[in-house]
Amino acid sequence: MPANHFNTHCPDWAEAFLNGFSQIFLQRNPLCGLLCLLAILFTAPALLGGALLGGVAGLLTAQRRNYAKADRQAGLFSYNGVLLGLLLSLYFPWSAMLPPLILAAGGLSAMITQQWLKRVRVSQYLPAYTAPFVGLGWLLLCFATPSTKAHLIEITTLNMLTAPLKGFGQVMFLGHPLAGAMIAVGLLIADRRAFCWALLASVAGMGWSLLHHDFYSALLGLGSYNAVLAALAFSSLRQQPWLPLASIASALLLTPVFAAIGLPTMTAPFILACWLIRTAVQMLGKTTVAHTSCALEDNQPRLR
Numbered sequence: 001m002p003a004n005h006f007n008t009h010c011p012d013w014a015e016a017f018l019n020g021f022s023q024i025f026l027q028r029n030p031l032c033g034l035l036c037l038l039a040i041l042f043t044a045p046a047l048l049g050g051a052l053l054g055g056v057a058g059l060l061t062a063q064r065r066n067y068a069k070a071d072r073q074a075g076l077f078s079y080n081g082v083l084l085g086l087l088l089s090l091y092f093p094w095s096a097m098l099p100p101l102i103l104a105a106g107g108l109s110a111m112i113t114q115q116w117l118k119r120v121r122v123s124q125y126l127p128a129y130t131a132p133f134v135g136l137g138w139l140l141l142c143f144a145t146p147s148t149k150a151h152l153i154e155i156t157t158l159n160m161l162t163a164p165l166k167g168f169g170q171v172m173f174l175g176h177p178l179a180g181a182m183i184a185v186g187l188l189i190a191d192r193r194a195f196c197w198a199l200l201a202s203v204a205g206m207g208w209s210l211l212h213h214d215f216y217s218a219l220l221g222l223g224s225y226n227a228v229l230a231a232l233a234f235s236s237l238r239q240q241p242w243l244p245l246a247s248i249a250s251a252l253l254l255t256p257v258f259a260a261i262g263l264p265t266m267t268a269p270f271i272l273a274c275w276l277i278r279t280a281v282q283m284l285g286k287t288t289v290a291h292t293s294c295a296l297e298d299n300q301p302r303l304r
Contacts (some may be wrong), residue, residue, distance in 0.1 A: 012073065013059075020055045020078020024130075024171060025187060026232045027194065027236030028074050032186035039041075039169065039183055040086070043176035047089045050102050051172075053080075054085025057106025058113075067114050080133040081106030086173050087137050091144040105136055114137075115226025124282065126275045129233070130267045137266055153219045160219070171267070175220055187232075191290045194235040199230035201248045226251040229270040247277050264275070273275055 025032070040048050058081030059095050060143075062072045071077065084105040092098055109132040119125040126168030153159060165180030168187075174180070187195040205224025209217040217223035230247035250273035258265045 016059055016073045017055060017078065018077060019061065019073065020037025020082055021051075021075070022186065022190065022212035023075040023079035023254040024082060025183065025189065025190075025194075027190040029186070029190035032190040034077070035171065035182045035186035035189075039174060039179040040172065042151045042182070043169070043174055043179040047086050047173065049094075050085035050087075050089030050098075051082050052085070053099055053102045054081035054083070054088075054106040054109075057081050057085075057103040061107035062114070065111070065114070067110075070296075071114075071117065076117065077110040078106075080113060080130060080136075083130060083133040083172070084109060084136060084265075085139075087133075088140065090173050091141060094107070101140075107139065109133060109136060126278060129271045130229075131271055134266050134268050134271060138263060141264055153216065155215055156220065159199075163206045163219050163221055164199060164202040164224065166221025167205055167228055168198065168221070170221040170225040171229060180221065186197040191235070193238075194232050197231040197235040197244050198228045201227040201244075201251075204248055205252060217265060223252075223255065226255055226265070226267060226269040226273070229267060230273045233270070243277060243281070247273050250276055 015030045018030035018037065019028050021033035022029045023033075024036065027033075037048075037051070040051055059080040062077035067077060085102045088098060088102050088105065092101075097302040099255075112132040112135075113128055116125070116128040120127060144184065154251040162177035162180070165177045165184060166175055167180065168183040169175060169177070169179035171183075172179070184195065184199070187198055202221070202224040205227040206218045206221075208227075209215070209223030212221060226250045230251035231244045234240075234243040234247050251269045254269040254272055255265060258268050
């Protein structure tokens with residue numbers, strides 16, 4: 001089914017909800033979002049409930065507080081909630097307290113996003129990206145029991161070939177290559193240029209980790225996912241290909257910094273890399289990137 005046909009026949013509520021999943025990868029495409037959702041269902045069903053609750057919480061909060069419908073339809077109030085739901089489902093055991101916690105976190109992330117969007121539109125304020133998810137995630141993980149479970153992975157040809165796909169999946173805490181493949185297909189449907197940059201970033205992240213003899217991160221995709229997001233943030237800038245390259249390099253250099261200072265990495269390197277690139281470009285005055293991600297102003301699906 002062509003993507004535009006899917007969009008035409010998708011109810012408003014479903015489009016808004018699925019766009020919340022696709023916005024994790026800075027896209028506005030319900031079919032891409034559906035593939036992201038199915039990737040969770042098929043490879044990590046234990047996390048699906050949390051993802052659904054988080055996304056619904058963000059969307060319902062935005063509706064109840066009467067946030068702009070265009071923003072709701074774009075999925076801008078859901079993606080942080082989805083990520084928080086995945087995070088909490090991964091690090092906390094299911095209990096009677098977990099669903100309310102996910103709902104509260106998802107709703108709060110929508111309110112933070114709304115305030116951030118207001119400032120972005122009246123000034124040169126930096127985009128939020130996944131900052132609400134990272135900030136709330138750091139706070140919530142203070143109450144989580146540290147995981148001592150180690151994953152062993154062999155250095156084989158198959159694992160080397162599937163590692164770039166895992167770099168896609170690890171954005172949503174999914175380490176199965178099938179999840180990465182489904183997300184990659186979703187990106188290919190949404191934006192072929194974005195897919196190419198993301199694939200390049202994932203391969204670069206794997207290579208960077210191998211260069212530093214970090215085979216664990218390389219083969220599980222943990223060294224790639226921040227570079228993937230950083231590349232996607234600037235992939236639409238056809239006239240400045242150096243920006244995605246600079247963002248990939250910055251994300252790879254910043255990733256070990258957070259581990260060194262004892263903070264969970266999550267998507268913090270991606271956020272900081274993009275903020276630094278945008279700030280540097282604005283200071284140099286060579287190009288304007290403040291609104292290149294604005295879905296509401298130029299029909300591009302990356303207002304984050």
